[in-house]
Amino acid sequence: MKYEVVIGLETHVELSTKSKIFCACGGHSEADQPNDCVCPACCGMPGMLPVTNRHAVELAVRAGIMLNCRINQYATFDKKSYYYPDLPCAYQITQWFHPICTEGYVDVPTKHGVSRIGIKQIHMEEDAGKLVHDDWADVTYVDFNRTSVPLIEIVSKPDFRSAEEVLGYLEKLKAMLRFGGISECEEGAMRCDVNISIRPEGSTELGVRSEIKNMSSLTAIERAIKYEVARHIDAVERNTETLVQETRRWDDMKNRTFAMRNKETAADYRYFPDPNLMPVVVDDEWLKEIRDNMPATIEQKTAEYASMGLSGQDIASLVSERRLCDLFDAVVASGRRPADTAAWILTDCAGILRRGGKVIGELDIAPEALSYIIGMVDEGKINRGVGKKVLGAVIEKGVSPEQYVKEQALDAKVDESLILDTVKTVLTENAKAVSDYLGGKEKALQSLFGSCMKVLRGKGDPAAIREILVREIEKLK
Amino acid sequence: MNYFVTEIDRAGTVAVDDTILVKGCEAKAGSHILDGFVPLFSSDAVERLVKAGFTLRGKTHTGEFGLDIAGETSYHGVCKKADGTLSTAAAEAVAAGAVKQALCVDVNGAPRRGAALSGVDFLKPTYGTVSRYGIIPTACSGEQVGVCAANAEDVEEALSVIAGHDGKDGTSLPAEKYEYAADKDVAGMKIALVKELYDAADEGVRAAIDAFRAKLEKAGATVEVIPVTDVKAYATAWQIMLSAETCNNISRYDGVKFGYRAPVYKDIDELYVNSRTEGMGFTAKMNVLFGSDVLSKNRYMSCYDKSLRLRRLASEKMKEIFAGFDAVLCPAMSALSVPAYDLAETFERTERELLFTTIPNLTGIPAMVTGGVQLWAAAFGESTLLSIAATAERMAD
Numbered sequence: 001m002k003y004e005v006v007i008g009l010e011t012h013v014e015l016s017t018k019s020k021i022f023c024a025c026g027g028h029s030e031a032d033q034p035n036d037c038v039c040p041a042c043c044g045m046p047g048m049l050p051v052t053n054r055h056a057v058e059l060a061v062r063a064g065i066m067l068n069c070r071i072n073q074y075a076t077f078d079k080k081s082y083y084y085p086d087l088p089c090a091y092q093i094t095q096w097f098h099p100i101c102t103e104g105y106v107d108v109p110t111k112h113g114v115s116r117i118g119i120k121q122i123h124m125e126e127d128a129g130k131l132v133h134d135d136w137a138d139v140t141y142v143d144f145n146r147t148s149v150p151l152i153e154i155v156s157k158p159d160f161r162s163a164e165e166v167l168g169y170l171e172k173l174k175a176m177l178r179f180g181g182i183s184e185c186e187e188g189a190m191r192c193d194v195n196i197s198i199r200p201e202g203s204t205e206l207g208v209r210s211e212i213k214n215m216s217s218l219t220a221i222e223r224a225i226k227y228e229v230a231r232h233i234d235a236v237e238r239n240t241e242t243l244v245q246e247t248r249r250w251d252d253m254k255n256r257t258f259a260m261r262n263k264e265t266a267a268d269y270r271y272f273p274d275p276n277l278m279p280v281v282v283d284d285e286w287l288k289e290i291r292d293n294m295p296a297t298i299e300q301k302t303a304e305y306a307s308m309g310l311s312g313q314d315i316a317s318l319v320s321e322r323r324l325c326d327l328f329d330a331v332v333a334s335g336r337r338p339a340d341t342a343a344w345i346l347t348d349c350a351g352i353l354r355r356g357g358k359v360i361g362e363l364d365i366a367p368e369a370l371s372y373i374i375g376m377v378d379e380g381k382i383n384r385g386v387g388k389k390v391l392g393a394v395i396e397k398g399v400s401p402e403q404y405v406k407e408q409a410l411d412a413k414v415d416e417s418l419i420l421d422t423v424k425t426v427l428t429e430n431a432k433a434v435s436d437y438l439g440g441k442e443k444a445l446q447s448l449f450g451s452c453m454k455v456l457r458g459k460g461d462p463a464a465i466r467e468i469l470v471r472e473i474e475k476l477k
Numbered sequence: 478m479n480y481f482v483t484e485i486d487r488a489g490t491v492a493v494d495d496t497i498l499v500k501g502c503e504a505k506a507g508s509h510i511l512d513g514f515v516p517l518f519s520s521d522a523v524e525r526l527v528k529a530g531f532t533l534r535g536k537t538h539t540g541e542f543g544l545d546i547a548g549e550t551s552y553h554g555v556c557k558k559a560d561g562t563l564s565t566a567a568a569e570a571v572a573a574g575a576v577k578q579a580l581c582v583d584v585n586g587a588p589r590r591g592a593a594l595s596g597v598d599f600l601k602p603t604y605g606t607v608s609r610y611g612i613i614p615t616a617c618s619g620e621q622v623g624v625c626a627a628n629a630e631d632v633e634e635a636l637s638v639i640a641g642h643d644g645k646d647g648t649s650l651p652a653e654k655y656e657y658a659a660d661k662d663v664a665g666m667k668i669a670l671v672k673e674l675y676d677a678a679d680e681g682v683r684a685a686i687d688a689f690r691a692k693l694e695k696a697g698a699t700v701e702v703i704p705v706t707d708v709k710a711y712a713t714a715w716q717i718m719l720s721a722e723t724c725n726n727i728s729r730y731d732g733v734k735f736g737y738r739a740p741v742y743k744d745i746d747e748l749y750v751n752s753r754t755e756g757m758g759f760t761a762k763m764n765v766l767f768g769s770d771v772l773s774k775n776r777y778m779s780c781y782d783k784s785l786r787l788r789r790l791a792s793e794k795m796k797e798i799f800a801g802f803d804a805v806l807c808p809a810m811s812a813l814s815v816p817a818y819d820l821a822e823t824f825e826r827t828e829r830e831l832l833f834t835t836i837p838n839l840t841g842i843p844a845m846v847t848g849g850v851q852l853w854a855a856a857f858g859e860s861t862l863l864s865i866a867a868t869a870e871r872m873a874d
Contacts, residue, residue: 040518046726047611090731272721
C-alpha cells in the first residue's frame with residue numbers, strides 16, 4: 001500500500017530584541033559567563049513583576065504580517081505551569097488563550113512547484129534557562145542567561161507531505177525572518193518540534209501522531225522524518241509495535257528516535273491568564289505604525305535591484321543578507337552608481353574579508369566610509385588600486401578612510417614629470433627587461449610597469465603611467 | 478508580646494508585614510520555605526515611605542503567605558491578644574502604640590479581620606493604585622498593599638504617600654498621585670447595609686453594626702438594607718482564584734534557587750518533594766492542592782473560567798449598587814473574637830470568613846475596617862471611606 005506522510009511543525013524562533021521579554025536584561029547572546037545576564041525578575045525572585053517588551057510585540061506582529069496572518073488586536077499572556085530547574089518561576093509565560101496572530105500561510109518552492117503551507121498561529125512566549133551537567137562532579141548547574149528571552153512559536157497546519165517541503169519551509173522561514181529583522185536565526189536560535197503521522201494515500205483521516213521534540217539542525221530533521229516514516233509504516237504493515245501518540249527524542253548518534261519517559265510528557269500544564277500582564281491590545285494606530293515600518297521583503301528588494309540594472313548574481317548575493325542590502329542602499333543613496341557599488345561590496349569587500357578567512361555576511365563597514373572611498377576613486381583623487389588598499393585598511397584595521405589617505409599621502413597629486421623621472425630611472429635600472437621587451441617579449445612590459453608602480457607606491461593614474469612607459473620605451477628602439 | 482519577626486530600627490514608626498520586601502532584610506512571609514531569602518530590592522511602597530521620611534520599625538509576623546484568618550499559621554511566631562484570642566501582629570502593634578502605621582498585604586482579608594479584632598483601622602485601596610512591586614505574591618489579581626493605623630487621619634497620611642503609578646508593575650494605574658481627604662461631609666450620604674452579610678454574622682458583630690449605623694444616621698446619612706444574593710458564589714469564586722494563583726506563585730519555592738532546601742534527597746524530584754513537604758505549612762499545602770485541582774484540564778472551565786465570569790458579575794453588581802449609594806456597610810468577619818484553634822481547620826474557616834471580605838479583593842474596590850465594621854466604596858472612593866471613618870471616630874460611643 002502507498003502511504004502519505006502528514007507533518008506539522010512548531011517552530012520556536014528567538015526574537016532580535018535588545019532586552020528580554022518581561023525585564024530589562026539584555027545582551028544574553030554576548031554574555032560569556034553563565035548567569036551574567038540575569039536580574040531578580042528573570043531569576044524568579046518573589047516580588048518582581050513582568051512588564052511586556054513593546055518591541056517584542058512589534059516583531060511578532062511583523063512576523064504575522066509577513067506570514068499573511070490575521071493580527072489579533074486583543075491578545076493575552078497566560079501562565080503554563082511545570083516544574084523544572086531551568087524554569088525559575090515554575091511557570092512559563094506564553095499565549096494560550098489568545099495568541100497574537102492566527103490563520104496565515106507561506107508559499108514554499110519545491111521541485112514539484114509551489115506548496116502552500118498553512119500557519120495555524122504565531123504566539124509569543126519566554127524561553128527557559130539552560131542546565132549544564134557536570135558528569136565528573138555529578139552536579140547540574142543552572143544558567144538563567146537565556147531565561148525570558150523572547151520567542152515566537154510559529155505553529156503550522158499539518159500541511160507538509162514530505163521532508164523536502166519541511167526543509168524548504170524552514171529555509172524560507174529563516175531567510176524571511178532574518179531579512180525582516182525579526183530574528184538572527186543563529187545556531188540554536190530556531191528550534192522545531194516535528195509532528196508526524198502516516199495514512200494510506202487518499203485517506204482524509206489522520207494517523208497516530210508522534211512528536212519529535214527540540215530539533216535544530218536541518219539534516220537531523222530530515223533524517224528523523226525518514227526514520228519516523230519507516231517506523232510508522234513498519235508498525236502499520238508488519239505490526240512491529242503499536243503506535244501511540246507520544247513525544248519522542250531524536251538521537252543523532254544512534255540515528256533513531258526514542259520515546260521520552262511518560263512522566264516528561266503527561267503533564268497537565270494548568271494554563272490560566274497571567275493577572276500581572278494586561279492583555280496586549282494592538283490598536284489600529286499601532287498596527288498601522290508597524291505596517292508602515294515593515295522592511296522590504298526579499299522579493300521587493302530583488303525587483304528593486306533588478307530595476308537598477310544589477311545582475312541576477314549580484315542581486316542574489318545582496319539579498320542573502322539584510323545588512324548587505326542596508327549597506328548597498330545607503331551607499332547608493334549617497335550618490336554612488338549602483339553597479340559600481342555592488343562591485344565594491346561583492347568583489348572588493350568580499351575579497352578583503354576572504355583574505356582574513358571571513359565571509360561577506362560578516363562585513364562591518366560604515367556606509368559613509370565605503371561611499372567616501374568610492375567617491376575618491378570616481379573623482380580621480382586616488383586610483384582604484386589605492387582605493388582597494390584604503391578599503392582593506394578600513395575593514396581590517398577599522399581606521400577612518402579620510403585619516404588613512406592623509407597619513408599615507410595617497411591623494412598627493414602625482415605630476416607627469418615625477419612619472420617621467422620614475423619611468424626613466426626604472427628603464428635604466430632594468431636593462432635586461434628593456435632588451436627583452438625590445439627583443440619582442442611583450443610580457444617584460446608588465447614587469448617594468450610593476451616596478452614603476454612600486455616606486456610610486458601605487459600613486460598616480462595607472463593608465464597614464466603605462467602610456468608614458470610605452471612612449472619612453474618605444475623611444476629606445 | 479513580640480510583634481516583629483525582624484526588627485529594623487527601634488525608633489521607627491512604621492511596620493511592614495513580612496510579605497512586603499525590604500532590601501537586605503530577610504523576608505519569610507510566615508513560611509519555613511523562604512528561610513534565608515534576603516531580597517535585593519525594596520517594595521515600591523517601602524521605597525516611597527522611606528523617601529518621604531518615614532522610618533521603618535520592623536517587619537511584623539504574618540500568617541503563612543498572608544493566607545489565614547489572622548496570622549495564626551505563621552511558622553515564626555503567632556501573635557495573640559492579651560486574652561489569648563487571635564489577631565494579627567500588625568493590628569496589635571498599632572493598637573498597642575508600638576507603631577503609628579503598618580503596611581499589610583490584603584489578599585484574603587486577613588488585615589481587615591486583624592483591624593476588626595484589635596479595634597483599629599485598615600484600608601485596602603483600589604486595585605492598581607498602590608504598586609505591587611516587591612510584595613511576595615499569592616493572588617496577584619486581587620492583592621493590594623493597605624494601611625493599618627489607629628485612626629482615619631493616620632491611615633490617610635501613609636496611603637497618600639504609597640499610592641501612585643509605578644512602571645515596574647504592569648497593573649499599576651496611570652495616575653502619578655492620589656489626593657485623599659478624610660473631611661467629606663457624611664450628612665446626606667446614602668449607605669447600603671448588605672442583608673446577607675449582616676445575617677451571617679454573630680450577635681456581637683450585629684450589635685457593632687447597629688451601633689455604627691446609629692452613628693451614621695446621627696451624622697445625617699441614611700442607611701438602607703439591600704440584598705446581595707450572590708455573596709456566597711462570589712466567595713467561592715475568589716477562593717478558587719486565590720488558590721489557583723497562589724498555587725502557581727508559590728511553585729517557585731522548590732529548594733533549587735533560594736529558601737529552604739531539604740537536607741536529604743536523591744534526585745531532583747525528591748529535592749522538590751522533600752523541600753516543599755518540609756518547608757510548607759498546612760495552609761500553603763491546601764492551597765497547592767486545591768489550586769492545582771481547579772486549574773486542571775478537566776476542571777478549568779467549570780471552576781476557574783466560571784470564577785472569571787463571576788468576577789465580572791460581581792463588578793457589575795457593585796457598579797449597580799454604587800450608582801445609588803455612596804458606600805456599603807457590612808461586617809468584617811463573623812465574630813469580634815476568635816479563639817485559637819486547630820490549624821487543620823484554617824482552610825475551611827478562612828473560606829467561611831471570605832464571605833465578608835471577598836468582594837473588594839475580587840472586584841478591586843476599596844474597603845476599610847473601622848470600629849469593628851467594614852465599609853466599601855466604588856473604585857477610587859477612598860476619601861468617602863476615610864471621611865465616614867473619621868466622622869464616626871469623632872463621635873462618642
